[in-house]
Amino acid sequence: MADKQTVIGSDTQITGEVRSEGGLEVRGRIEGKISVAETLTISNGAIIQADIDGRVVEISGAVVGSITASEVVRLHDKARVVGNIQAPRVGIASGAQYRGQVEMGEVDVAQRAGKAAGAAQKIPVAKAVARAADPAAAVNRSAPRVASVPVRRADAPAPAWARKKAKRR
Amino acid sequence: MAANKEACRIGSTITISGNISGDQDLIVEGRIEGRVGLDSRLIVEEIGNVEAQVEATEVEIKGAVKGDIAAGKLATLQSTARVLGNVRANKIIVIEGAMVSGSIEMDVELPPELAGAKPGKA
Amino acid sequence: MVNTVIGSGISIDGEIRGEEALVIQGSVKGKIAVTGDLLVDAGATVDADVEGKSIAVAGRLTGNVHASDRVDVKADARVVGDIKSPRISIADGASFKGNIDMDV
Numbered sequence: 054m055a056d057k058q059t060v061i062g063s064d065t066q067i068t069g070e071v072r073s074e075g076g077l078e079v080r081g082r083i084e085g086k087i088s089v090a091e092t093l094t095i096s097n098g099a100i101i102q103a104d105i106d107g108r109v110v111e112i113s114g115a116v117v118g119s120i121t122a123s124e125v126v127r128l129h130d131k132a133r134v135v136g137n138i139q140a141p142r143v144g145i146a147s148g149a150q151y152r153g154q155v156e157m158g159e160v161d162v163a164q165r166a167g168k169a170a171g172a173a174q175k176i177p178v179a180k181a182v183a184r185a186a187d188p189a190a191a192v193n194r195s196a197p198r199v200a201s202v203p204v205r206r207a208d209a210p211a212p213a214w215a216r217k218k219a220k221r222r
Numbered sequence: 223m224a225a226n227k228e229a230c231r232i233g234s235t236i237t238i239s240g241n242i243s244g245d246q247d248l249i250v251e252g253r254i255e256g257r258v259g260l261d262s263r264l265i266v267e268e269i270g271n272v273e274a275q276v277e278a279t280e281v282e283i284k285g286a287v288k289g290d291i292a293a294g295k296l297a298t299l300q301s302t303a304r305v306l307g308n309v310r311a312n313k314i315i316v317i318e319g320a321m322v323s324g325s326i327e328m329d330v331e332l333p334p335e336l337a338g339a340k341p342g343k344a
Numbered sequence: 345m346v347n348t349v350i351g352s353g354i355s356i357d358g359e360i361r362g363e364e365a366l367v368i369q370g371s372v373k374g375k376i377a378v379t380g381d382l383l384v385d386a387g388a389t390v391d392a393d394v395e396g397k398s399i400a401v402a403g404r405l406t407g408n409v410h411a412s413d414r415v416d417v418k419a420d421a422r423v424v425g426d427i428k429s430p431r432i433s434i435a436d437g438a439s440f441k442g443n444i445d446m447d448v
Contacts, residue, residue, distance in 0.1 A: 082335070102339045115332055117339040125318065133330050136341035144318035150330040151314070153341065160306045160323040162271070162286040230351035233364050240358010240374055246351045256358055 063098055071103075079114070097131045110140070112149075234269055250285070268302050281311070283320075290324075352387055366396070368403070382411075386420060399429070408442075 093107035099114030229247035236252035270285035293311035301319030365380035382396035388403035
């Protein structure tokens, strides 16, 4: 948490955009947009209907809106969150409730090298092919979903759900 | 590993392609392709690799899963988990470090003030 | 050491491949091919062609059996299918229907 922390108290209600170059703790209600350079803490009891943007986002309150963090989003015990999360790291504690899409960048579900011999050797090739076919996906970590869909073994057809999603784009 | 019946283990060199069903806890260190439907617990170890639709009472992921996961009670994604697919469960725990691409769906009891609120229309 | 056990509470419809020993206590329909030893335990139901190094059957097996080392059909086993292996034993009390090929 930042040193000179701004706190929006539990009796305060804000409609509009809230920006902070430092950290911010919200105990009240915000409707609109929240953009914080450092750590944003949504305390238990806070009610937020806003898109949220921060470096570190710690949530123990209720949030409806999209959440973007450059570092980490943590949903603590009492968190009630509906909306998409985009962050390289996400933690959801026992007791938190969440519904939405989570995007952390490319997820490598290829088989780990070593133990499982046969199939493992094919993976780098399959991946290389997939990346060559879709160069944007290889580079752009924040590209939603597309980035990860092509990563599959060449000899394994994508499951039906993956094909559907790929087509939709 | 708490289990009433002894858990059964799929070793690291084993690949099963097809449909796995049953009511015995299953620990996967190898590879599964297809579909898993268990009235018990599925544990995917760090070296395990599952490319399947998964349904189980409880699911604990330490390795890689590509496919949708549905758990009756609890789904836990440990810090080493890599999941490409949607996760639905009564309760879902994600340990920081886990990589997820897909939706995470639990029932959310929003306070009345947010009852009608829709994300994206904030 | 046997690392992989398909327990009595598990059913598999498909193919099992691997490079280790495998014990089947549950039910498998499809195909089994391991380079290690295979035990179809008492109580197991296997409806599959099976391949392994040394294969022992104490349960019910329907399908062809191909072992690189040996096949043992135990006393209470029931095997329907052809067996191909350099060494084969069928215990007294086992039921077996099929051809035996010891590659002479």
